[in-house]
Amino acid sequence: MTSETGVTGMAETALAAQLRDKIISDPEMILEDRDLMRALIAANERTMGANIVDLRGVAMERLEARLDRLEDTHRSVIAAAYENLAGTNQVHRAVLRMLDPVEFEEFLKNLSAEVSDILRLDCVRLVLESLHNENDPALRRLGDVLCVAEPGFISEYMRAGRSAQPRPVVLRQTLPNSDAIYGEAAGWIRSEALMRLDFGEGRLPGMLVMGAEDPHQFKPSQGTDLLAFFAGVFERAMRRWLS
Numbered sequence: 001m002t003s004e005t006g007v008t009g010m011a012e013t014a015l016a017a018q019l020r021d022k023i024i025s026d027p028e029m030i031l032e033d034r035d036l037m038r039a040l041i042a043a044n045e046r047t048m049g050a051n052i053v054d055l056r057g058v059a060m061e062r063l064e065a066r067l068d069r070l071e072d073t074h075r076s077v078i079a080a081a082y083e084n085l086a087g088t089n090q091v092h093r094a095v096l097r098m099l100d101p102v103e104f105e106e107f108l109k110n111l112s113a114e115v116s117d118i119l120r121l122d123c124v125r126l127v128l129e130s131l132h133n134e135n136d137p138a139l140r141r142l143g144d145v146l147c148v149a150e151p152g153f154i155s156e157y158m159r160a161g162r163s164a165q166p167r168p169v170v171l172r173q174t175l176p177n178s179d180a181i182y183g184e185a186a187g188w189i190r191s192e193a194l195m196r197l198d199f200g201e202g203r204l205p206g207m208l209v210m211g212a213e214d215p216h217q218f219k220p221s222q223g224t225d226l227l228a229f230f231a232g233v234f235e236r237a238m239r240r241w242l243s
Contacts, residue, residue: 034064091226094118095233104241112145123185123211129154129204147181154207157181158194169224169231170194173215181209190215195231200239208234 023030030036098115101107112124127147158166160175171193179186189211197206208231212218 038064087226090118090120091230095230098234099237107237107241108145119210121210122213123182123189123209125181125209125211127154127157127181127207127209129206144183149180151204153180154196154205158196158207166194166196167224168196169227171218171220171222171224171227173218174211182211185211188213191218193218193227195227195234197231197235197238199235199242203242206235206238 030040094115097118098107098111101110108126111126116122116124124145125147126145127149129151130148131151155166157175157180158170160172171191173191174182174186174189178189178192182189191212191214193210195208195210197208199206210218210227
């Protein structure tokens with residue numbers, strides 16, 4: 001039994017010597033290991049006793065907490081940058097595809113097909129205010145993508161009962177009366193992006209609507225720069241068709 005204890009003690013001594021030599025030759029191995037440094041500091045505090053405050057230890061704890069916060073912020077910033085870049089590329093591809101058609105009917109149908117797929121939307125609608133009959137056969141050929149409304153409808157819908165003038169781009173969850181725009185799809189469209197369109201002097205406004213089944217796809221807290229850019233391109237394309 002004594003011999004076994006002696007052998008064990010000699011092995012531990014040899015291991016400690018090897019570890020000491022390793023630390024002396026490569027101290028960065030210890031300094032860069034946060035868990036190991038924290039364990040060494042805790043051991044040092046125990047040897048000093050409970051009545052002694054180690055200001056260095058307190059300062060290091062605060063620095064570690066600050067470093068953790070900085071790392072979390074760094075990761076969040078990088079994630080947001082990648083997400084913004086992906087969104088920019090997505091909108092650019094949608095714009096290029098939107099400008100491909102050479103006929104107005106194809107232009108609108110493409111909006112609810114390939115452009116909608118690129119933007120990962122569940123529904124796209126173009127709302128035009130007009131005094132003409134919405135049952136016009138020429139309008140019916142354009143499918144469900146086009147909605148014709150009475151003058152003043154767009155402003156009222158975007159305001160949603162508020163007295164203030166709405167922003168050019170509004171992101172929100174859908175309203176109970178959204179069936180005027182989505183028709184049967186109103187039963188499952190849960191969030192929407194509304195973009196007011198200016199077709200020029202003497203023309204009634206329009207509104208481009210993007211709908212999603214996900215209630216959190218469009219939220220008021222999200223940025224609107226990319227959607228404003230997309231709406232601007234769409235607006236200019238529509239002006240050419242209307243002229």
